[in-house]
Amino acid sequence: MADNNDDTRRDPGKRPAEHGYELTEEDRQGVRDIVALVDAEMAERARIAKRARSWSWYPSTMWDWIVEERVPLQRLPTDDDRAHRLPALGVSFERAFAAYVAGTAREARRARERDEEIRALREENLHLRGQLDHLREQVVDKIAELRNRTAQLEERQGEVAAVVQNHDEQLAVVEDVTEENQAALQNACAEQLIVEPEQEQDQGPQFVVEDLEEGDFDEDPEEDQDDGPADSGDSHSTIVLD
Structure with missing residues (x-):
């Protein structure tokens, strides 16, 4: 009996073994109802938490901003009038924050557009670099070809x-040879000119007479036949003076 009392003091929720207490069907139904209510309440809390999960970061983010920016607390009536105070927005905080979110989204969109422009410029820059490298290779090839041609022209030169x-x-x-021939010809001509005058002085003038044959000239048909033979004779002669 003492052992049972000690067990009861150690665990008050434990019933004594000798009573033999068992839950009735009504008790079991009550327990089931309580469990169902608890489950329903937990499900409702989960649903509310899920619905508010998209804005769950809102308070923590605001507090992070307040701490990081060292925003002072709202001034109380008992504070000094010279204390720092933020200017009034004139609108609700939720509306101001929504405007801030919209402005941030707009800036983010502009940043994405600038990123796209920068990416396009980088791609164009890479394309231009590729073309520049290709042109450099062509210029190097042309220079090598010109050098080869220059070497060939120098050889041909x-x-x-x-x-x-x-x-x-x-x-x-x-x-x-031409000068020698001209000199020899001039010498020969000079010698000939020297020799020919001496022969002319020794032999005197020479006349070459060539008899004309009978058919070499035509008689004048109007010539008078009664005139008789010419004084110069029947034959005509030609005198050639050298």
Whole structure:
């Protein structure tokens, strides 16, 4: 009996074992009703919390701003008039905050637009860099090709210079031979001129007479036949004086 009393003092909610108490059907129904009410209340609280979850950050965010910006508390009538006080908005706090949210959304939209413009400019910059690299490669190739052509032209210029020099040498030889021939011809002409006058002084003037044949000239049909033969004879002669 003492053990049972000790157990009762340690756990008042525990009934003594000797009573043999059991819940009746009415008691069980009451317990079920209580549990159903508790479940319904918990479900309602969960529904309310879910509905207000989208604005659950509102108070904490405002308090974070207040702490970070060190906004002073609202002035009380007992405070000093010289204490710092925020200017009155003239509208409700909810409306002011909604305007702030709208302005923030507008700035965020503009920021996204600027990001899109920056991204487009970066893509265009990359495209222009690619074109610039391609043009640089083309310029390098053109420079290499021009250098090769310049080298080839220099080689051909050397060949042309050699050919021109050879032609100059040949022309010089031809000019020398021509001068020698002209000198020899002039000497021969001079000797001939010297020799011919001496022969003319020794032999005197020479006349070359060539007889004209009978068919070489035509008689004048109007000439008078009774005139007789000409004084110069029947034959005509031509005198050639050298």
